[in-house]
Amino acid sequence: MLDAHSVKPLYEQIKDHILRAIEKGVYEAGSRIPSERALSEKYGVNRMTVKKALDELVQMGYLDVRIGKGTYVSRPKIDQQLTALTSFTEDMAKRGQSASSRVLVAGYVPADVQEARILNIDPMTPLVFLIRVRLADDTPIAVERTKIIASYCHQIVEMYDFTRDSLYGVLRNVYGVHLAYAEQSIEARRATAEEAKLLQIEIGEPILQITRVTFSDGDKPIEYVRSAYCGARYKFQALLRNL
Numbered sequence: 001m002l003d004a005h006s007v008k009p010l011y012e013q014i015k016d017h018i019l020r021a022i023e024k025g026v027y028e029a030g031s032r033i034p035s036e037r038a039l040s041e042k043y044g045v046n047r048m049t050v051k052k053a054l055d056e057l058v059q060m061g062y063l064d065v066r067i068g069k070g071t072y073v074s075r076p077k078i079d080q081q082l083t084a085l086t087s088f089t090e091d092m093a094k095r096g097q098s099a100s101s102r103v104l105v106a107g108y109v110p111a112d113v114q115e116a117r118i119l120n121i122d123p124m125t126p127l128v129f130l131i132r133v134r135l136a137d138d139t140p141i142a143v144e145r146t147k148i149i150a151s152y153c154h155q156i157v158e159m160y161d162f163t164r165d166s167l168y169g170v171l172r173n174v175y176g177v178h179l180a181y182a183e184q185s186i187e188a189r190r191a192t193a194e195e196a197k198l199l200q201i202e203i204g205e206p207i208l209q210i211t212r213v214t215f216s217d218g219d220k221p222i223e224y225v226r227s228a229y230c231g232a233r234y235k236f237q238a239l240l241r242n243l
Contacts, residue, residue, distance in 0.1 A: 010045055014053040029075045066200040088134050089166040097136045105131040106157050119221045126150040133198050140199045142229040149222050152177050182214040199230045206231030
């Protein structure tokens with residue numbers, strides 16, 4: 001199966017074998033591949049050689065390591081077009097994927113000085129505070145920390161379950177809050193230990209940090225969001241025109 005006399009290193013031969021298996025559908029998108037031990041026995045090499053091959057496939061985006069669960073064939077990245085203000089639930093529905101959330105925190109906190117400045121409110125103003133892990137087809141995509149001026153959505157935490165309810169849908173349909181536009185920035189960084197655990201990735205893997213301030217009608221800031229998106233599972237695209 002492997003050519004010990006080839007000028008191509010063994011780990012590269014293993015990498016090529018696995019790539020061909022992925023292309024032929026032997027390992028389907030979203031499926032778990034054999035363990036390092038099983039592959040080392042299959043190819044007759046030590047586990048470090050197998051690990052080097054798998055690490056390169058992870059870096060290339062073909063494989064996805066999930067802590068405590070194994071190594072999986074990567075699904076195509078979720079492609080987010082930066083052309084409209086939509087919710088995560090709406091984005092996934094357009095792609096035929098099921099959106100869900102794990103709610104880690106749902107409550108109220110007073111605005112600190114920075115949040116008060118960003119939202120143009122007084123410090124200590126009550127804010128709704130949600131921390132959610134956002135999932136697409138049960139795969140964790142992002143850790144999202146949301147703060148909203150509580151006066152816009154009285155008792156929203158007590159009345160709705162955001163493991164399944166769309167926050168933007170509730171704001172629009174129940175509270176009559178129309179989110180008109182948002183200012184958003186994107187930065188690249190590495191996953192913290194907490195983020196890695198929640199997203200089932202390795203510590204230090206690439207993260208897209210999204211910071212967004214969302215405005216209601218009348219140019220009033222209402223929402224401040226900080227999100228950490230798994231770089232291996234999500235990408236953003238924007239259409240740029242020459243004015």
